[in-house]
Amino acid sequence: MTSRLPTRGTEAPSGDRHTAWTPRLVRRVAVLMLVNVMVDTVIGAPLLVLPEMLDHFGTDQAAWLNASAMLAGAMWAPLLGKSADLHGTRRVLVTALLLCGAGALLCLIAPNIWVFIAGRLLQGAAVGAMFLSVALIRQICAPRIAMTAVGVVTSGSAILGAVSPFLFEALAEEFGFRSVFVVSAMVAAVTAVCVRGLLPESPVRTGGRLDVVGAVLLGGGLAAVLSYVSLGSEYGWFSAGPLALLVGGAAVLARWVVVSRRTPEPVIDIGNLSRPLVLTLLVVLLSTGAYQSMLQLLSLIADIAPADGLGYGLADQGTLGLLFALPSIGIMAGGTLAGWLASRIGPASTLAGGVAIGMLATFGMYLSISHFPAAVVFAGLLGFTAGAIVTSAFNMATSTAPPESQGVVTGLVQVMLAIGSVLMNMVGAAVLTSTTVVVDGAEENSAAGVHGYIGIAAGSFVVATVVSAVLARRRA
Known part of the structure; x- marks a missing residue:
């Protein structure tokens, strides 16, 4: 069952969708582009200092240091997506940004590789921030304007990809690899403030409750299977550890299918x-x-x-x-x-x-x-x-x-x-x-x-x- 909630604070009424490019829409698109810049600091920037991180933690587990945030993103996505439909896209987007910032701070102070990986898993919420920005655009803009705005939001930050490597390399050379996570935490905090203060809440919500069990099963199963793919080439596709991840992930996903068919409002129908x-x-x-x-x-x-x-x-x-x-x-x-x-x-x-x-x-x-x-x-x-x-x-x-x-x-x-x-x-x-x-x-x-x-x-x-x-x- 679907319900249209009344607006509160800076929320935009459902009939107040953008139908043309205005200065206000440009500002909002710029804020959402900043969201994707933040995503780049989470996914791309650590690659530039990967050798330094491996040396610091005394490990050769490049796959975990590198891919853990992306793998966590697959786990976060279903939970964040359904939460946005239930509680408001802007609210969940701000939450994802704050989680990302907390993860960056955890990586900054991590005394060992396991705490560092925990921080990267929290940073994986940034992957959810990307698709939530798209959902918010679609909800506050008329379809014709929304399609163009989605293109600008999802790709406009890419131009920084030609510049940011030089910046992060200079920072890492001067202050060490941890400077990457200082920048990531700062960008996450600034972006969260901008999103909360300059963007409206989504005008359309669904009723019902969040299927937390289904979200955990789906996200955990996906993360386990992707971890097998990530680690299999390094440790052997049929070695005990990766194979356990594959079998366990497949079993969890099978359980999710059974549970979702019995749940009145599953995280994904x-x-x-x-x-x-x-x-x-x-x-x-x-x-x-x-x-x-x-x-x-x-x-x-x-x-x-x-x-x-x-x-x-x-x-x-x-x-x-x-x-x-x-x-x-x-x-x-x-x-x-x-x-x-x-x-x-x-x-x-x-x-x-x-x-x-x-x-x-x-x-x-x-x-x-x-x-x-x-x-x-x-x-x-x-x-x-x-x-x-x-x-x-x-x-x-x-x-x-x-x-x-x-x-x-x-x-x-x-x-x-x-x-x-x-x-x-x-x-x-x-x-x-x-x-x-x-x-x-x-x-x-x-x-x-x-x-x-x-x-x-x-x-x-x-x-x-x-x-x-x-x-x-x-x-x-």
Whole structure:
């Protein structure tokens, strides 16, 4: 049962949706862009100081230090999404930001790796902050304006990706790796104040209670399965620890399915998911993992020179900074353009177009692994694909759901983004590990492994292209 709650304080009445770009809407979009900047400080910035963190804690568990926040995001997403529909998107967004800030402070003072990982798990709430910003935009804007605004919010902060690495590297060199978490805590606090003071509360709420048991089962099961994928390539896919995570996670997810069918108001009503939403989630899973794995491959081959005789390599051919700056620019351009086009031709068509461009760019990687100019072009296209797909997926998912379910459906998209990213990156890494060659006594990735890596991503994009074309045709 759905209820429309009366407004309080700065809450916007349901009839007071933005129908045009005004200075007030620009300010609100800027605040939500700041939310995604904060997400970047949680997910991306620690990668720049990963070696220092490993040395400080005396461990080689890079996967846990790096991926723990993203894995925790998959656990947080269902709980935050349903909570937003019940209690208000702005309120839950502020809570997620405060949790993220607390996690950053815990990482800052962590005396050992386990306390540090606990802080990273709290920081995972930042992943939820990203999709909650999308849900809030959809609730306070008319659909035509909302689609463009979603594009700006989800991709506009990407331009900082070309600048922030230099800032964080300078801070880490001067003050140590902990400075990254000082910045993250400060940005989280400032963003929470801005969200609370400058944004309205969502005007539509659902009635009922939060299915805490279902949320814990779903989030815990997803986190365990993704942890298996994250650790399996390092410790062995059939070793005791990772295999226990897989079996335990699968059992928890199976239990969640049983419990959700018996619960009157489950955190996700799996029996009531529409076909367009299911197809959208499948496209997100396949395409997100594919383009993320390609961006990872570029970083792996950037330090290899053609003169090394491995059959690939980009070093000594040009300014490698272009390979990492252009995807950020592409994300901003692709997301903004996809949002603008979605308001005119529909998000299903823009999603299909973004996936098709990604497929072409991935096949172009066969040429890019040894030719720097081609690598620059296709890196930019992959960034463009990333922006277009994320924006279109959020727009498509929210267009299939009523206003009172925006938190849940955007949370589902976020879960698919996390699963796709972790899954395809780890599968690609496993392919490279199984096909290494020995050169001058050192193991190196082989050309066969690199080509197989690209082939898996290309195949994933081909399937995603077919599914997105079917979706676009049905929606038309």
